[in-house]
Amino acid sequence: MMTDELFREDATLRECAAQVIAAEEGGVILDRTVFYPQGGGQAGDSGVLRAADGAAFEIIDTRKSKLHAGGVLHVLAAGTAAPPVGTAVAARIDAARRDAHRRLHTATHLLCALVPHPVDGCSITRDYARLDFHMSEPLDKDTLNAGLARLVAEAHAVRHRWISEAELDAQPQLVRSMSVQPPRGLGRVRVLEIEGVDLQPCGGTHVSNTRDVGAVRVTKIEKKSAMTRRVVLGFAEDNDNATASRP
Numbered sequence: 001m002m003t004d005e006l007f008r009e010d011a012t013l014r015e016c017a018a019q020v021i022a023a024e025e026g027g028v029i030l031d032r033t034v035f036y037p038q039g040g041g042q043a044g045d046s047g048v049l050r051a052a053d054g055a056a057f058e059i060i061d062t063r064k065s066k067l068h069a070g071g072v073l074h075v076l077a078a079g080t081a082a083p084p085v086g087t088a089v090a091a092r093i094d095a096a097r098r099d100a101h102r103r104l105h106t107a108t109h110l111l112c113a114l115v116p117h118p119v120d121g122c123s124i125t126r127d128y129a130r131l132d133f134h135m136s137e138p139l140d141k142d143t144l145n146a147g148l149a150r151l152v153a154e155a156h157a158v159r160h161r162w163i164s165e166a167e168l169d170a171q172p173q174l175v176r177s178m179s180v181q182p183p184r185g186l187g188r189v190r191v192l193e194i195e196g197v198d199l200q201p202c203g204g205t206h207v208s209n210t211r212d213v214g215a216v217r218v219t220k221i222e223k224k225s226a227m228t229r230r231v232v233l234g235f236a237e238d239n240d241n242a243t244a245s246r247p
C-alpha cells in the first residue's frame with residue numbers, strides 16, 4: 001500500500017491524477033499524491049479529491065498511515081463518506097497553505113545556519129514556525145532578523161539530493177536535529193542543501209531559492225527552560241497588519 005510521494009521530488013506540484021487504493025478510519029490512501037503528510041515538524045497538506053463524476057471530497061489534513069506502511073492517509077472532513085477503493089481522482093492541494101509551509105520551512109533552515117546549536121523541537125504551520133534550540137545563551141531578535149534578511153537577499157539556491165545511509169553515518173554532523181532523526185531503513189536519506197548556507201537531512205517541502213522565502217521574520221524569542229531557547233517565525237506582512245496574535 002505504498003504511496004508514490006511526488007512532493008519529495010517537486011514541491012511545486014499542486015495536483016496529480018491518482019487512484020484510491022485503500023480506505024482506513026477517517027480517510028483514504030492513494031497510489032500517488034502531491035499531499036505532504038505531517039512529519040519532520042511540518043504540518044500536513046489540506047485540499048480536495050475530485051472524482052470524474054464531479055464528486056468532491058474535502059481533505060482537511062494528511063498523515064502517514066499507521067495501518068499501511070508507506071501509505072499516505074488523506075484525512076476526510078468529518079462526516080464525509082470516503083470515495084470507494086478503485087476511484088480515480090484528481091488530487092489537489094491548498095496551494096496557499098503549501099506555499100506558506102515552503103517559505104516558513106526554508107526559513108527554519110536559514111535560522112539553523114544563524115544559530116549554531118542543536119535543534120530539539122520544530123513545528124511548521126500555515127501561520128508560524130517555531131524552532132527550539134538546545135542552548136543557554138541569549139538570542140537577539142534584531143541580529144537574527146538582519147541575518148535572515150541577508151540570506152534571503154543573497155538568493156541562495158535550494159535543492160535536495162539523496163545520499164546513502166552509509167554516507168550519512170560517515171557525516172554525523174549533518175544531523176542537526178536532536179528530536180527529528182531522518183527516517184532510516186530505506187537505504188537512502190534525503191538531504192536538503194541551501195548552497196553555501198546549510199546542509200541537513202530533511203524530507204519536507206521548501207522553496208527553490210532563498211529569495212522566495214520573502215518577508216519572514218522572528219516574531220518572538222522565549223526562554224523555555226535553562227537549556228532551551230524558542231524562536232518563533234512569522235510572515236512580516238501578517239505582523240505589519242497585526243491581523244491576529246500569533247503564538
Ligand SMILES: [Zn+2]
Pocket residue numbers: 105106109192202203204205206
Ligand atoms: Zn527542511
